[in-house]
Amino acid sequence: MCGIAGIFHYGTPKPVDPRRVERMADALAHRGPDGSGVWTAPGVGLGHRRLSIIDLAGSPQPMHSVDRRAVIVFNGEIYNYRALRAELEVGGARFHTGGDTEVILAAWQRWGPGCLERLDGMFAFALYDCERRQLFLARDRFGVKPLFLARLSDGSMAFASELKGLLAHPLLRRVADPLAVEDYMTWGYVPDHRSILKGVEKLPAGHFLLLEHGREPPPPRQWWDVSFEHRAKGSTADLSAELLHRLREGVTSRMVADVPLGAFLSGGVDSSSVVALMAEASRDPVRSCSIGFDVEAVDETGYARQVAELFATDHRERVVSPGDIVDLDRIAGIFDEPFADASALPTLRVCELARENVKVALSGDGADEALAGYRRQMFHHREEQARGFLPQALRGPVFGTLGKVWPKADWAPRGLRAKTTFLSLAESGAQGYARALAILDAPSRARLYGEGLLRERGDYRAENPLIALMETAPARSGLDAAQYADLKFWLPGDILTKVDRTSMAVGLEAREPLLDHRLVSFAASLPERQRIRGRQGKWLMKHTMERCLPRDILYRPKQGFVTPLAEWFRGPLAGTARGIAASERLVDSGWFDRRALARIAEQHISRQYDHGRVLWQLVMLDKSLAGLDLRG
Structure with a gap:
């Protein structure tokens, strides 16, 4: 487990300053306190911070292949590396270390991008093939390990395990993406299809990117996906x-x-x-x-x-x-x-x-x-059964009307909180599941936004990518599509x-x-x-x-890792809740309405409503924007 960073010139292969790569890697020192290293060549630089887990002394990085034709920086673990090593040795591969990093190098040289399908593990790595003059960036099937990317004004692409690695590069623009704010206020995080900063991307889970000098970067290619299209048989x-x-x-x-x-x-x-x-x-x-x-x-x-x-x-x-x-x-x-x-x-x-x-x-x-295992999946499963009995032409008007007039009752027992269910049944399965996942629905978000964010957001709604994902999922049922979206x-x-x-x-x-x-x-x-x-x-x-x-x-009721935010914002964090309405980053930017922020804080503290999750969203957004040191 480690932190990786680097620079690749996809245009003219200009020299890479090793000190710049070192600063990017050092911003990730917490990910790898046990060692560090930098390697550069014309047009490419790789940096690494190491947390030693396997082959503690024998696998420093960046690591070269035995023939010196490839070099890698790797974050993660390959659990089947011993079996892969044995297979590669039968084919003539030689190894100088006892760890998994060198196995990835040999697997690349044997199978090229096809090596990914043979790796059982969690990983994000950057591998430079000196002969082919290609940089191979890859991320594991589920996205356990992260990889941030950014095209820079000098014709290079920078990458790092965390955004703070990119922030160490002087050419990175620090301009917030208002659509990421819309995403964040919907889900409570910035999904992988976007970043809080314009121009920064995340390599999607189960994808790779193959870069070459002198060519524009192609789109990432998917190398693995999970399918719900087949059914196992048996007792x-x-x-x-x-x-x-x-x-x-x-x-x-x-x-x-x-x-x-x-x-x-x-x-x-x-x-x-x-x-x-x-x-x-x-x-x-x-x-x-x-x-x-x-x-x-x-x-x-x-x-x-x-x-x-x-x-x-x-x-x-x-x-x-x-x-x-x-x-x-x-x-x-x-x-x-x-x-x-x-x-x-x-x-x-x-x-x-x-x-x-x-x-x-x-x-x-x-x-x-x-x-x-999520309650929302069980509710969605039942709603899908109901949708199967009632055509959309009937469901839309009937349940849509009920949902609009039914009172919102967050304080009531779950069985009496029917407003969300009615609104969900009026929609398609994908739309209903997006509603179930969202912390704030679109009208609630709009009531918090200022004119600036409403204007910049335009017609975009954070639910749209999730709905599209479910509608094109390799699935046989609504439950399948919901689980696919969750994964x-x-x-x-x-x-x-x-x-x-x-x-x-x-x-x-x-x-x-x-x-x-x-x-x-x-x-x-x-x-x-x-x-x-x-x-x-x-x-x-x-x-x-x-x-x-x-x-x-x-069989006890599922609880999850619950934090008592509601009580904390009415007690020791009440001042923090009230303070969000005075935030320059949230209000003076035009993103949020000051009176709306003050209102939800007072409603929560006085116990009229439970706005604990939304208050936490706003507090963390304010703190994160401050840490990013945004610039025009």
């Missing part, structure tokens, strides 16, 4: 056995490390399953850690403790309170772009706790997306961004065994009844793990 017992095999395969493959290894344990189904399978495969006690809250309603440490005792793990826990988020500037600085998933706070704290004893930690991320849109933009930045901020490598691509591909083939049954999402996984875990862990 529940057979499918359960296959799932268990895939779960074990994902966990054990990610337990390879030359440093201490542990696991995050929340007490939910996913992290508990990972710990259970780790304990099954390990001779030593699993090192587990969890974070709790000083608000009892959202604290899950009791469940985590129950699982830790069941598997005799070496368990540690810590409680988070409002005082832990005083340094909002640090949280904003970790992400560079505005990021409003409030579970980033406990995720950062659990990473800090884990790093005190281990250098690698396995997480439970990915199962909800792949196996239909392609939500997962890399929110979940994996959160885990990557918070873990890397403290020099910890986080691994996601439930995102093993073989496991996800199998999960995507499961019949809907094996994913959702009654009110249970992720049904087959829960059924399968009954052999290991108690029912009160498997």
